[in-house]
Amino acid sequence: MSGSSKYVVIGAGLAGAATAWQLASRGHEVTIVERSHPANDAGSSHGSARIFRYAYPDEFYTGLVQQSRLGWDELARLGGAPLITPTGSVDYGADRNPVQLARILEARGIEHELLGAAEARSRWPQIAFDTPVLWHPGAGVIDAETAVTTMVNLAVAHGAQLLNDWPVASVATTPTGYRLVSATGATLDADNVIVSAGGWLPQLLGDLPLPAGFLAQIPAFEVRQEQAYHFPYRDQPAAPGSTPAWPTFIHKMAGMQVYGLPGGRDADFHGQKVAEYNGGKRLPSAADQDGLMDPANRARVVDYVSRYLPGVVPEPYAETTCLFTNTPTEDFILDRVDGITLLSPCSGHGAKFAPEIGRLAADLATGVGEVPAQFRVAALAAAGRGDA
Template sequence: MIAVVGAGLMGAATAWQLARAGHEVTLIEAYKPGHMKGSSHGSSRIYRRVYDDPFYIDLTGRAGEAWKELESDTNAGLLRTTGGLDLGEGRDPARLAEILATAGVPHELLTAQDAGERWPGIRFTGPALYHPDAGVIDADATVAACVRRATELGARVLTGVRIASVEPLGAARALLRTEQGGAIVADTVVVAAGAWLPEFGLPLPELRITQQQVFHFRQRDPEASWPTLVSQDELSLYGLPSGADGGAAPAVKLAEHDKGTPTTARTRTGEPDESSRLRVSGFVTDRLPGLDPEPVAEATCLYTTTPDEDFVLDRQGPLVIVSPCSGHGAKFTPLIGAMAAALATGEGDPEPRFSLGRFR
């Protein structure tokens, strides 16, 4: 039996991949799938192809195919294409365009004037890179679809069960002890616990846990189509259509990528940072005239960041450790599920970029 600890995006996708391959799977979640105490809740995550690293560009392409497989198998719409923009001197759109051209990813490098005519709700101060494949992932719907389909395929799902420790029993089995006093023995354990990973005493690098603030701003024109966007000048921000998280009227979600508050999964406050709200609202006033600068909704989530911002996806004895994190992992969900499942069954080798050995 393969146990998967954590029913967030990555754990749920791993359970789905294992179940569809015919393996005996138990998915264990401390709360309920879709809870708001980690990183996998909400209706809006960015899918994009733009990276300054060809490795990740290739990975986004593979992930895009995996999203199609997941949507087909679950009969659910999970990824909506909107197109995406990269702007700001810090992003260097011209350089990114050259990288995408080498990778064969469709894109356009636009002048500020041309971009402004296409998206009048955005004030451009320089060139912008547009790529049509970007879109919005519904994280809540993705978790629900993976858990539902895994269950249909025979997986067992345990909710309200918190794992206190994971102990290898030699090279081929592991013991999971629950905080309720129970025990589960598995042949392999996939630990996909997100910001809760540091509590398990696993052989991990130092992971930085931060509470991130997100804000939703109402569209002045409810009929306007908004792309995803990544902007880097004085502030490093990302934005995308809010979906249900923004309320009844169409809204856009905006957040700073790099100014989270250090915390732990247990001690987070859940209260958005007022200084971040002011900075993001100021950006809306200055650069996004198509949005009302007063947030209509706000929330927090958790980032789990490795020292090099690459993921952790590796096997140690009977344990598979899964942390596709650092604020850019959600877009890879079904692909990471496949990679983790391959490690759990012994059918795949660790990707060197994601190995634990790089930290030794």
């Protein structure tokens, strides 16, 4: 089987789907190739529970969230269903610095409160706060799977083609552009290629026709098989399908960072999803994941829940793995060389930026706009050397 397209997007996770939606809605010819199917559970964009928050220690990212929220609102309007469930968020812990986060939210005009630990415990008795707490009510939970399918469906409605079960084995230059070859031998010619392969990017990099100098500057990726656990609420929701009054949270202390959020559909709406940030084992690439839970990680998280989350029973009733693909600085990669756009908005915090990353990637791939300098490969390389 063979074909051709002006733009080919590799990967139909949140970033790839957002890019395809943006390109197709602008009238470009687009083909999406996906190794399995959109939002599959072997990637980083499956399930119903990802945190949407504004609190960042870097004002740049807080501003990017504000811009991305406009895209989420547009996507919800076009798709006919909300994609972010409002919950609010709390940030605390000796190493989270709620005061600094509050200054940034204040500078960006984002509603928030700084609370003492006792006041926060009285408001959310299900959490044993140990430091002052930043609360911002504009946070919530993203339904990642529905977001992906909505963006893919919108792209297809604008004429994009979706090719499922199309794992890319190699990309080679041709006199007019590029030829993609799948693991089954199918081919697809493209004028431009957007690579949004997530945890498969380390494995794919050597099969992309990138200039040696550009390739040498790409930082080493750290792919992790993360582990998340669902703990049952002690007080069940009043109605089936409703969510208790739990905010999302990030608790950062010496030696450990933990995050949590209402598990939503993934947990049948009766448990809190809790995970240790970057607590999973390192992998060469996504192809090496095994889906096995690490007993030591489970024990750490259960111990944490026993100490800090009195509002749940410290025995997980469900558990799952997912992929984080980190850069050394946790910044995203968004760069273009010749006709190849490299897109890796991961590092465990990219989901909330999907609509904006899609817009930026489409601008870059079509040559109509620029991207933030810190997302360029050269800037990441300099930061890794300590030069920036």
